[in-house]
Amino acid sequence: MSQAPDQKAMEFVGKVIGDATGMMTIRLCAIGDRLGIFKDLAENGPATSQGLADRTGLNERYLREWIYGISLAGYLSFDKHTREVSMPEAHIPALVEVGGPLFQGGLFKMFTGLLQPYEELLDAFRNGGGIDYATYPADFWNGLEHNSCVRYKNLLVSQWLPEMPDVQAKLENGGTFADFGCGAGRSSIELAKAFPNASFHGFDLWPENIEKARKTAEEEGVSDRVQFEVHDISKGVPGKFDVVATFDLIHDMADPKGGLKALRQACKDDGIYVLMDVDCTDDPADNEGPLAVFKLGASLHFCMTSSLGQGGMGLGTVGLPESKVKEFSTEAGFSSVRRLPIEHPLNALYEIRP
Ligand SMILES: C[S@@+](CC[C@H](N)C(=O)[O-])C[C@H]1O[C@@H](n2cnc3c(N)ncnc32)[C@H](O)[C@@H]1O
Known part of the structure; x- marks a missing residue:
C-alpha cells in the first residue's frame, strides 16, 4: 500500500506550481506588451x-488562447457571455503607461x-567564463531602458536630487555632468530637461x-x-566634470575598482560623484x-555573468x-561617502566626494 504524501512535501509542490504559474504569466505579459495588445485594449476598450x-x-486563434490564459491569471477580465476581454482600469498604470511610476513593461x-541565452549560461556553469553583451537580444536592452525610465522620470529629479543640494x-x-555607463541615456536626459543651464555627457561602451x-x-x-559618446571608462577618462555619476554601473563592471579610480580622475577636486547601485x-x-530572488536571478543571467565574460571580477x-x-571608494582616492536617505526597493544612492 502506498503511503499518503507528506504534508510538507505537498505544500512545497504547491509552491513550485505557484512559481511556475507566475513565470508563465510574465511570459504572457511580455507577449501582450510587445505586440501592443495591452495598449489596444486600454485605448479601444473590450x-x-x-x-x-x-x-x-494579429492571428485570432493565438489571441483567443492568450486571452483565456491571461484572464485566468487575473491580469485581464473575460466576460463569458459576450466573450469579450477587457482591461481593468486599475491595471492600466502597470501594463500600459510607459514611463509612468507604476509601469512594469x-x-x-x-x-x-535575460532568459534567452540559456545554453550559453549552462555552458558557463560547466566551464566558467561568461556571456558577452552581443548575445542578449534587443528585448533585454529595451526592458532595461523602460525600467530605468520609470526610475529617472519619477524619482531622480523630484525626490533624489533634493537630497543632494x-x-x-x-x-x-551651469556645471558639467558626466554619466558613465549611461545605457540608453534616460538619467542624463531627465536631468537635462530639469537643468537647462548645465551641460550633460553620457558615456557607454555599448554602441x-x-x-x-x-x-x-x-x-x-x-x-x-x-x-552621448561610446566610451569604455576602463580605458581612461574623457575629461573632468563638476558632477560624475554612475547608475547601476559599478557592480556590472569587469574592473569595478579600476572604474572607481577612473571616476575619481573624472571628478574635479571640488566635484561630487553620485553613485546609484x-x-x-x-x-x-x-x-x-x-x-531578492529577482536580484540573484538577474545576477546569474546578466550582471555577474557579463562581467565574468569580460574576464572581470563578477x-x-x-x-x-x-x-x-x-572600501572601494576610499581605495580609489575619494574621502567621504554619504548614503542618502531614499526609500527604493532596488537601489541605494550615495554622494561621494574627493
Ligand atoms: C545595468 S546597465 C545601466 C544603464 C543605465 N545607467 C541605467 O541606469 O539604465 C549598465 C551599463 O553600463 C555599461 N557599461 C558596462 N561597463 C562599462 C564600462 N567599462 N564603460 C562604460 N560603460 C560600461 C553597459 O553597457 C550598460 O549599458
Whole structure:
C-alpha cells in the first residue's frame, strides 16, 4: 500500500506550481506588451478575440488562447457571455503607461531577454567564463531602458536630487555632468530637461545604447545640451566634470575598482560623484524581500555573468553593499561617502566626494 504524501512535501509542490504559474504569466505579459495588445485594449476598450484580431492585425486563434490564459491569471477580465476581454482600469498604470511610476513593461521585456541565452549560461556553469553583451537580444536592452525610465522620470529629479543640494546647485549654475555607463541615456536626459543651464555627457561602451540615447535626446528636445559618446571608462577618462555619476554601473563592471579610480580622475577636486547601485546586504544570504530572488536571478543571467565574460571580477547584482562602496571608494582616492536617505526597493544612492 502506498503511503499518503507528506504534508510538507505537498505544500512545497504547491509552491513550485505557484512559481511556475507566475513565470508563465510574465511570459504572457511580455507577449501582450510587445505586440501592443495591452495598449489596444486600454485605448479601444473590450473586444472578442476576433474583434481584437481585426483591430491589431494579429492571428485570432493565438489571441483567443492568450486571452483565456491571461484572464485566468487575473491580469485581464473575460466576460463569458459576450466573450469579450477587457482591461481593468486599475491595471492600466502597470501594463500600459510607459514611463509612468507604476509601469512594469520593462520587467516583462527584461525577463524575456535575460532568459534567452540559456545554453550559453549552462555552458558557463560547466566551464566558467561568461556571456558577452552581443548575445542578449534587443528585448533585454529595451526592458532595461523602460525600467530605468520609470526610475529617472519619477524619482531622480523630484525626490533624489533634493537630497543632494550641492549637486543641484552645481547643475543650476551651469556645471558639467558626466554619466558613465549611461545605457540608453534616460538619467542624463531627465536631468537635462530639469537643468537647462548645465551641460550633460553620457558615456557607454555599448554602441547600440548610445545610438538609442542620441535618438531619445532628439525626441525629448535636449540634444543641444546632452552629448552621448561610446566610451569604455576602463580605458581612461574623457575629461573632468563638476558632477560624475554612475547608475547601476559599478557592480556590472569587469574592473569595478579600476572604474572607481577612473571616476575619481573624472571628478574635479571640488566635484561630487553620485553613485546609484543595487541595495544589498553584506552577506548575499541575508538579502530578503520580494525582489531578492529577482536580484540573484538577474545576477546569474546578466550582471555577474557579463562581467565574468569580460574576464572581470563578477561582483554581481548583490555584490556592492554599502561596506564595499566605502572600501572601494576610499581605495580609489575619494574621502567621504554619504548614503542618502531614499526609500527604493532596488537601489541605494550615495554622494561621494574627493
Ligand atoms: C545595468 S546597465 C545601466 C544603464 C543605465 N545607467 C541605467 O541606469 O539604465 C549598465 C551599463 O553600463 C555599461 N557599461 C558596462 N561597463 C562599462 C564600462 N567599462 N564603460 C562604460 N560603460 C560600461 C553597459 O553597457 C550598460 O549599458
